[in-house]
Amino acid sequence: MNYPTNLQYSKSHEWVMMDGDVAVVGISDFAQDALGDVVFINLPEVGDDTTAGEPFGDVESVKAVSDLISPLSGTVREINEELLDTPELLNSNPYGAWIIKIENISDSEEMLSASDYEAFCQSEEA
Amino acid sequence: MKLIFEKSVPGRGMTLLPKCDVPEVKLPGELVRDAAPALPEISETDLSRHYTELCQHVHGVNCGFYPLGSCTMKYNPRIDEEMAALPGFTNIHPLAPAHTTTGCQEVLDTARAYLCEVTGMDGMTFQPAAGAHGEFTGVLLIKQYHDARDDKKRTKIIVPDSAHGTNPATAAMCGFEVVNIPSAPNGCVDLDALRAVLGEDTAGLMLTNPNTVGIFDENILEITRLVHEAGGLCYYDGANLNAVMGVVRPGDMGFDCIHMNLHKTFATPHGGGGPGAGAVGCKEFLKPYLPQSALMTGSDRLQVRSFAGNFLVVVKALTYIMTLGRQGIPEAAQNAVLNANYLMAKIKGTFTPAFDRICMHEFVLDLSEFKKETGVSALDVAKSLIDYGMHPPTMYFPLIVHEALMLEPTETESRETLDWAAEVFRKLYALGHTDPEFMHNAPHNAQIGRPDEVKAARHPILRWQKV
Numbered sequence: 242m243n244y245p246t247n248l249q250y251s252k253s254h255e256w257v258m259m260d261g262d263v264a265v266v267g268i269s270d271f272a273q274d275a276l277g278d279v280v281f282i283n284l285p286e287v288g289d290d291t292t293a294g295e296p297f298g299d300v301e302s303v304k305a306v307s308d309l310i311s312p313l314s315g316t317v318r319e320i321n322e323e324l325l326d327t328p329e330l331l332n333s334n335p336y337g338a339w340i341i342k343i344e345n346i347s348d349s350e351e352m353l354s355a356s357d358y359e360a361f362c363q364s365e366e367a
Numbered sequence: 368m369k370l371i372f373e374k375s376v377p378g379r380g381m382t383l384l385p386k387c388d389v390p391e392v393k394l395p396g397e398l399v400r401d402a403a404p405a406l407p408e409i410s411e412t413d414l415s416r417h418y419t420e421l422c423q424h425v426h427g428v429n430c431g432f433y434p435l436g437s438c439t440m441k442y443n444p445r446i447d448e449e450m451a452a453l454p455g456f457t458n459i460h461p462l463a464p465a466h467t468t469t470g471c472q473e474v475l476d477t478a479r480a481y482l483c484e485v486t487g488m489d490g491m492t493f494q495p496a497a498g499a500h501g502e503f504t505g506v507l508l509i510k511q512y513h514d515a516r517d518d519k520k521r522t523k524i525i526v527p528d529s530a531h532g533t534n535p536a537t538a539a540m541c542g543f544e545v546v547n548i549p550s551a552p553n554g555c556v557d558l559d560a561l562r563a564v565l566g567e568d569t570a571g572l573m574l575t576n577p578n579t580v581g582i583f584d585e586n587i588l589e590i591t592r593l594v595h596e597a598g599g600l601c602y603y604d605g606a607n608l609n610a611v612m613g614v615v616r617p618g619d620m621g622f623d624c625i626h627m628n629l630h631k632t633f634a635t636p637h638g639g640g641g642p643g644a645g646a647v648g649c650k651e652f653l654k655p656y657l658p659q660s661a662l663m664t665g666s667d668r669l670q671v672r673s674f675a676g677n678f679l680v681v682v683k684a685l686t687y688i689m690t691l692g693r694q695g696i697p698e699a700a701q702n703a704v705l706n707a708n709y710l711m712a713k714i715k716g717t718f719t720p721a722f723d724r725i726c727m728h729e730f731v732l733d734l735s736e737f738k739k740e741t742g743v744s745a746l747d748v749a750k751s752l753i754d755y756g757m758h759p760p761t762m763y764f765p766l767i768v769h770e771a772l773m774l775e776p777t778e779t780e781s782r783e784t785l786d787w788a789a790e791v792f793r794k795l796y797a798l799g800h801t802d803p804e805f806m807h808n809a810p811h812n813a814q815i816g817r818p819d820e821v822k823a824a825r826h827p828i829l830r831w832q833k834v
Binding site: 278280281301303304305306328329 | 532764820821824825
């Protein structure tokens with residue numbers, strides 16, 4: 242399992258990378274592994290508001306449909322439209338396949354460092 | 368096997384359809400196809416063999432054990448089919464003069480009376496075509512009730528996280544906001560979590576009892592009381608009615624409206640795409656909102672399907688109820704619960720029940736420990752069961768249990784069948800520890816091995832195309 246140290250992680254298994262005032266959001270390696278093969282993704286629209294701790298979309302795997310929980314409150318600046326046709330990128334390259342970019346950030350979930358997140362994932366598995 | 372299109376030979380045909388004996392009509396140009404549709408051309412013999420072969424590739428209740436949790440795959444008595452095939456029920460039209468269809472009307476009235484008695488409801492419609500359609504209709508009753516009182520602030524429907532996925536989907540389709548509440552560790556409604564979300568914006572609660580992990584919620588009276596106190600209504604999802612029919616009534620638990628899957632609980636064949644019947648029952652005060660056929664009654668009420676719904680499914684359900692009678696209905700429920708507990712007890716010691724307590728008509732196995740030890744997943748076990756001629760249980764549901772297998776044996780299985788099924792599970796538990804690779808590749812003896820489910824979901828091909 243891969244936990245890049247330049248990212249921050251939420252307990253609902255999303256990663257965040259800050260790029261100036263803009264946050265790039267995706268799902269972690271742990272999340273894609275638990276989901277199994279992702280076959281479909283529902284994305285918000287550019288300009289939609291996100292609320293920390295609330296769903297901003299969902300992913301469907303062969304097992305189930307799961308909410309994507311926004312780590313941040315803000316506005317959707319950009320969505321990764323490539324995922325609509327190739328959701329499998331979430332499995333093959335979870336840290337490259339960003340899902341949305343959020344701007345006008347006003348609030349945040351509790352974010353973990355890579356090492357804390359790794360420990361958190363291990364406790365979830367136990 | 369070949370597709371019927373692949374068996375097609377140009378010019379081949381049959382005489383199933385009689386010669387046209389009315390004048391041919393020329394359609395307006397914009398309605399006419401540019402090219403003839405691609406239909407298979409096949410002889411009657413080959414057609415008959417094609418469907419017989421398809422039939423042999425299917426696993427139904429009549430072929431073997433079918434413990435598909437939450438689906439109530441019980442045996443459907445043949446007498447139900449015989450009654451539904453009576454010409455008086457089949458050779459009629461909903462708009463025939465009323466005095467020629469009094470028998471059909473009596474079927475509907477009698478079935479309504481019996482089902483209201485079983486559920487503790489006062490009124491009922493047979494319009495909805497199946498379960499999810501029934502849910503939609505039932506929650507629309509709740510919506511109409513609040514609207515009629517001009518109570519516009521009630522915008523939220525509460526759904527526990529153990530619910531069937533159709534519950535939140537239904538609430539959303541009806542225009543409500545869905546509020547999910549977590550389950551308590553015993554799989555039942557967490558009363559504190561419920562209290563925390565109740566308020567004057569609560570339109571209602573949707574609940575399945577017994578719930579999706581096969582446990583009867585002992586706090587049910589307190590749950591419905593709390594929702595009513597907040598001004599909301601209580602909706603009963605009848606998915607698991609088979610566990611309690613004739614024993615305890617949703618109406619007495621405090622529910623205001625319900626749906627039943629007549630095709631499940633009251634034994635008509637299901638699982639092949641229908642037809643079903645999602646009868647919706649309600650208490651007296653909701654009766655004015657029940658749907659009606661506009662053509663048959665001239666009313667301007669809500670209408671969710673044409674005429675009286677899937678009438679013949681109601682005929683089968685009524686036959687089933689009358690065959691079992693007042694003693695037989697609760698006995699069926701009790702045997703369903705007994706069979707589930709017997710099978711769970713027999714499997715225990717190998718695969719682990721997710722909730723180690725007396726269950727109702729179904730139970731959930733938690734294979735996460737087994738997977739950690741052996742690498743063999745719930746999917747692998749499900750696929751391995753196919754090699755034994757058993758239909759796999761429901762997999763990966765409910766979502767609150769990881770690596771879940773959900774078994775519902777139903778009341779119509781014998782002790783010998785349950786013993787055999789338990790033995791198969793014990794064998795597979797042992798096999799997982801000795802030869803996991805074999806299970807990763809199961810099934811080995813089935814018509815179809817492991818279809819590429821990921822590819823099928825990502826790039827589905829839903830109709831035949833000429834290549």
